[in-house]
Amino acid sequence: QQQVKQSPQSLIVQKGGISIINCAYENTAFDYFPWYQQFPGKGPALLIAIRPDVSEKKEGRFTISFNKSAKQFSLHIMDSQPGDSATYFCAASDFNKFYFGSGTKLNVKP
Amino acid sequence: ETGVTQSPTHLIKTRGQQVTLRCSSQSGHNTVSWYQQALGQGPQFIFQYYREEENGRGNFPPRFSGLQFPNYSSELNVNALELDDSALYLCASSSAGTSQETQYFGPGTRLLVL
Numbered sequence: 001q002q003q004v005k006q007s008p009q010s011l012i013v014q015k016g017g018i019s020i021i022n023c024a025y026e027n028t029a030f031d032y033f034p035w036y037q038q039f040p041g042k043g044p045a046l047l048i049a050i051r052p053d054v055s056e057k058k059e060g061r062f063t064i065s066f067n068k069s070a071k072q073f074s075l076h077i078m079d080s081q082p083g084d085s086a087t088y089f090c091a092a093s094d095f096n097k098f099y100f101g102s103g104t105k106l107n108v109k110p
Numbered sequence: 111e112t113g114v115t116q117s118p119t120h121l122i123k124t125r126g127q128q129v130t131l132r133c134s135s136q137s138g139h140n141t142v143s144w145y146q147q148a149l150g151q152g153p154q155f156i157f158q159y160y161r162e163e164e165n166g167r168g169n170f171p172p173r174f175s176g177l178q179f180p181n182y183s184s185e186l187n188v189n190a191l192e193l194d195d196s197a198l199y200l201c202a203s204s205s206a207g208t209s210q211e212t213q214y215f216g217p218g219t220r221l222l223v224l
Contacts, residue, residue, distance in 0.1 A: 043114070043200050043215030044153065089152050096166040098143070100152030
């Protein structure tokens with residue numbers, strides 16, 4: 001059973017556009033929701049994270065929107081750049097276990 | 111500050127063999143988590159070690175086992191390898207025994223089982 005469902009599987013955005021990736025979860029015990037960026041041949045790197053008592057968190061061009069009642073959260077990348085082209089993973093955790101989504105491959109066209 | 115390192119980078123084994131993967135945690139971190147990432151999928155949590163003790167385990171069979179040493183480096187051992195064990199194995203270190211501390215991932219070890 002997949003604990004965290006992520007969509008879309010792939011995304012093509014023009015330079016300067018907004019990239020939006022969505023995730024949904026079922027387990028209400030999850031209390032920490034990070035997003036990771038992974039480039040080919042590298043391990044995932046933490047981008048931004050949110051806790052469920054906050055509905056939105058912004059860091060630079062990256063924003064997490066969190067809807068606790070709908071059990072959904074999303075990543076918005078504003079002014080997307082070709083250097084943002086990577087695979088993005090959402091995750092959810094309860095204490096000491098992480099559950100990752102299946103990933104979204106983002107391609108930002110110049 | 112030294113980042114998370116893993117060895118080897120690539121490994122080829124045959125079905126039924128045993129393998130040991132190694133991870134050196136980032137300086138100052140006492141927690142190591144191991145993940146399996148199949149091609150095109152997200153990482154799957156295997157287990158976590160905190161201060162040399164297993165501190166949580168995902169849905170992996172007992173033939174996946176681990177160790178953490180006093181210097182907080184860690185090993186992942188997989189016995190009786192199966193074809194489906196072919197994947198990228200990632201370790202991540204953090205400074206406390208909960209996942210809510212930022213985890214720093216290594217580059218991974220790519221294992222191919224033939």
